[in-house]
Amino acid sequence: MMELLNSPFMQRALIAAVLVGITAPAVGIYLVQRRQALMGDGIGHVAMTGVGLGFLLSTSPVWMATLVSVLGAVTMELIRWYGKTRGDIALAMLFYGGMAGGVLFINLAPGGSTANLNSYLFGSLSTVSQSDVWAIGLLAAFVLAVTVGLRRQLFAVSQDEEFARVTGLPVRALNLLTAVTAAVTVTVAMRVVGLLLVSALMVVPVAAAQQLSRSFALTFAIAVAIGVTVTLSGTVVTYYEDVPPGAVIVLFTIAIFIILTGLATPLAKRRARARAAAPAEGECGLDVPAAAKPQAGEVTA
Amino acid sequence: MEPVISLTKVTAELGSRPVLRGVDLAVHRGEVVALLGANGSGKSTAIRTIIGQVPLSGGSVEIFGTPRRRFRDWGRVGYVPQRTTAAGGVPATIREVVSSGRLSRTRFGILRRADREAVDRAIEAVGLADRAKDSVDALSGGQHQRVLIARALAADPELLIMDEPMAGVDIESQEILAATLREQVSAGASVLLVLHELGPLEPLIDRAVVLRDGCVVHDGPPPRAVGQHALPGHDHVHPHTAAEPVRTGLLS
Numbered sequence: 182m183m184e185l186l187n188s189p190f191m192q193r194a195l196i197a198a199v200l201v202g203i204t205a206p207a208v209g210i211y212l213v214q215r216r217q218a219l220m221g222d223g224i225g226h227v228a229m230t231g232v233g234l235g236f237l238l239s240t241s242p243v244w245m246a247t248l249v250s251v252l253g254a255v256t257m258e259l260i261r262w263y264g265k266t267r268g269d270i271a272l273a274m275l276f277y278g279g280m281a282g283g284v285l286f287i288n289l290a291p292g293g294s295t296a297n298l299n300s301y302l303f304g305s306l307s308t309v310s311q312s313d314v315w316a317i318g319l320l321a322a323f324v325l326a327v328t329v330g331l332r333r334q335l336f337a338v339s340q341d342e343e344f345a346r347v348t349g350l351p352v353r354a355l356n357l358l359t360a361v362t363a364a365v366t367v368t369v370a371m372r373v374v375g376l377l378l379v380s381a382l383m384v385v386p387v388a389a390a391q392q393l394s395r396s397f398a399l400t401f402a403i404a405v406a407i408g409v410t411v412t413l414s415g416t417v418v419t420y421y422e423d424v425p426p427g428a429v430i431v432l433f434t435i436a437i438f439i440i441l442t443g444l445a446t447p448l449a450k451r452r453a454r455a456r457a458a459a460p461a462e463g464e465c466g467l468d469v470p471a472a473a474k475p476q477a478g479e480v481t482a
Numbered sequence: 483m484e485p486v487i488s489l490t491k492v493t494a495e496l497g498s499r500p501v502l503r504g505v506d507l508a509v510h511r512g513e514v515v516a517l518l519g520a521n522g523s524g525k526s527t528a529i530r531t532i533i534g535q536v537p538l539s540g541g542s543v544e545i546f547g548t549p550r551r552r553f554r555d556w557g558r559v560g561y562v563p564q565r566t567t568a569a570g571g572v573p574a575t576i577r578e579v580v581s582s583g584r585l586s587r588t589r590f591g592i593l594r595r596a597d598r599e600a601v602d603r604a605i606e607a608v609g610l611a612d613r614a615k616d617s618v619d620a621l622s623g624g625q626h627q628r629v630l631i632a633r634a635l636a637a638d639p640e641l642l643i644m645d646e647p648m649a650g651v652d653i654e655s656q657e658i659l660a661a662t663l664r665e666q667v668s669a670g671a672s673v674l675l676v677l678h679e680l681g682p683l684e685p686l687i688d689r690a691v692v693l694r695d696g697c698v699v700h701d702g703p704p705p706r707a708v709g710q711h712a713l714p715g716h717d718h719v720h721p722h723t724a725a726e727p728v729r730t731g732l733l734s
Contacts, residue, residue, distance in 0.1 A: 214572040333591035337582035340570040343563045344633065347533045347643075348586040349556035387572065395617035397574040452620075 185420055193314045194306035194373075194416050198426075200321040201373040201382065202412035206390075206404035207328040208366045209383030210397075211359055214339040220257065220360075221380035224367045226276040227253030228376050229283025231368075232301045236290035242301065243316045247368040253279060254364035258357055304375035304427035306419055313372055320369045327362045335359060336397060373412060375427035381434060382408060389438040392445035407437055484547050485510050486641050486672045487532060492541035494531050501527045503696040504541070509641075514663075514673040514686050516704065519693035525676045526564055528693065529645050532674075533561055546641075557586040560639030564646045564676070568618045568629040576621075576629055577614045580605055583636035604635040607665070609658045624655025631659060635666070642666060644675040648683070656682050680704055 185191050205221075212220050231249030235242030253275060260271045287293045300308055309317075328335065338345040338355045346352045363383075370379040390403035415430035485508040494502040501524045509515045519525045530536040532543055534550060543550040546558065560583070568579050583604070584597045593601075605614050608628035613621075618629055627647060634642060642663075648656060660682045667673060667686060680687060684704065692700035 210572055214570045216571045218571075331591065333582065333585060333593070336574075336578070337585055340574065340579065340582060341563065341565070341568075343533075343535055344561060345582070345585075346535065347556055347559060347561035348583065348637070349554060350585060391573055395573050395575060395620075396615070397572055397578050400572055 185417065188420075190307060190309070191416075191420060193309045193311065194419075194426075195413065196314055197306070197309050197317050197373050198412040198416040199409055200317055201370045202409035203405050204321045204324040204328075204366050205370050205374075205379065205382040206386040206408040207401070208324060208359075208363050210387045210401055210404055211328070211335050211339045212363060213384055213387045214336070214397075215342075215359075218384045219380060220254075221363055221367060221383040223257060223272060223276050224250050224254050224364050225371075225376040225379050227279035228364075228367050228371065229298070229301070230279045230286065231283075232298065232371075232376075233283040233286025233290070236293045236297060237286045239290075241312070241316070243313060243368060243371070246301075246371060247320065247365060249279075250364040250367050251361050254360035255357060258360040261356075262353070300375075301371055302375045302377045302427075303425035304371075304373050304378070304430075306373065306416055306426050309372050317369050317372070320365050324362055324366050324369065327358060331355070331358070332401075373416075373426060374430050375425065378427040378431045381431045382412070385431070385434040385438055386411070389434070389441045392438075392441040393448075407434065411437065485544075486546055487643075487674055488544045488547075489528070489532070490542050490544075492528070492531055492543060493539045494527055494536050495539050496527065496536070501696050502531065505693070505696070505698055507691055507698065507701075509672055509674045511672055512667075512670055514667055514688045515675075516680065516683070516687045516690045517674065517676045517693065518678075518680075518690055518705070523693040524696040525693055526645055527696075529643060529674070529676055532643060533559075557637050558640045559586075560634030560637055560642045562627075562630050562634045562642070562644040562647050564649065565630060566623060566626065566650055568621070568626045568633075573617045573619055575615050576605060576610055576618055576632075577601060579618055579629055580632045580636050583633035586637045600638055601636050604632040607635055607662050608632045622652065622655075624651040627651050628655055628658060631662065635662075640671055642671055642673045642675070644673070646676050646678060648677065648681055660686070 209221065212218055228246040228250035231246030232242045234249065235245035238245070256275060257272060260275075283298065284295060287295060287298050299305075334350055334355055337348060337350060338352055339359075342352055345355075366383065367376065367379050370382060374382050386404040386407040387400065389407055390400045394400040394403055411430050411433040415426050415433055418424070418429045419426045487507070487509040489505055489507040492502050492505045493500065505524070505528055507515075507517075507528065517525045517528060527536055531538055532545065532550065545553045546555065548555075581593060581601050584593060584601055585591055587600070588594070588597055602611070602614070605611055608631055610625065610628055610632065618626065621629065627650070631644070631647060634644070647659060651659065663673065663683065664686060675683075677683065680690075687704050689702065690700065690704040691698055692705065
């Protein structure tokens, strides 16, 4: 165990893992709340073009992916405002265009091939550099500032956009901010879980936390706790087994979801029974007194 | 007296279909105005032009004497959207949902003690104080509606705008809602509400505006109930309104 903590690459990997474990569910909860759970997946596809461009232009793939995915997320939000008809088609083009762009650019890059993309698609902790850790730290700080600092505003907008407008909140600005924050989170998580699996880490911890919680605040806290647990344990597994961290992390998350669902079912049943036992909701009865009912003998008579 | 809401020759389209065709409507201070009409007559659209959810294609809307585009004082307005649920995709307690109604009175979304007290008062007013920490997912249709109204009351508004607050609401909740509204009105609030039928709110209503095909066809005392609706004991309760269209015979 000590040996694991002494390795500098493992230290970097663990720091990155914790940051991803916190930020992905912190943004994901708002996406789930507004029923856009798969938005992270879409942004992940678009970010591939950024990674490809990063290779082609020999700049940092992390920053290039951030730039492109922010642009992609803003475009998605604009499509949601203006193009209500056939918005799904526009989104599909954005997703697959992003993926195709990534594959194209990376093959155009000198010495580049689709194999280079692998570590970005499924995560690769051994390649996390010191500068990556700085970039991830900076981006994670931004994500936390938004998701925690503006939690009441984001809650209101994600719960009921129409009502939020009447409280005077800048609904469009907050929607854009959510999209940008989700895009930044995707690139934060890219090195740890990978672009194709990041959405799972945004959504599944929230879904698992919902099994136990009745409030938004508690759901948030449990989801982040689950996120950190799975990213840390997934990272430790990759130290001993040469497997992509993203795959391990996502499978751990789904396992936690299944376990919590199993635990929560009897709990929910007990709550329902307690409610049913409450007064004023007793057994059904007729308004007409029983004596007024015809006797069996009279019917046949 | 200056109206709290004033619509002048308002026209609006949804897609390319004209929904409002020159609507004039004013709500004065302390007045309770019911907006009535059949499905598709433009009631909800009229409300939604006031809050800025539907853009105007002509005419003007003023709130407290200020053109809607320049109106910023949203803490004075409580809004109850037409909705059958207060829940979102993530569990939230009644207090969490109602608290978002107080944001218009806060700076940077920080709830101070007075704000938390206002939230508690609003929950109390709709009779859900003992359930404030429960998830809204566990509530009945009528209780959802009470949560939405508490959320509008949390800002201590002077003007309440409600879109079908009685839709799909059980008798107990209807009575609580009527009592809540009566209190607000006696405290000086002005109310504009969309209704399918007058129902238990009838005694509160000062004036009724009836829309048909996007035009005002009646503006004056509430229309008298006719037919079976006028019979004593008819309680105007249609508990399944959310699932099926109601033909009341009153307006259609």
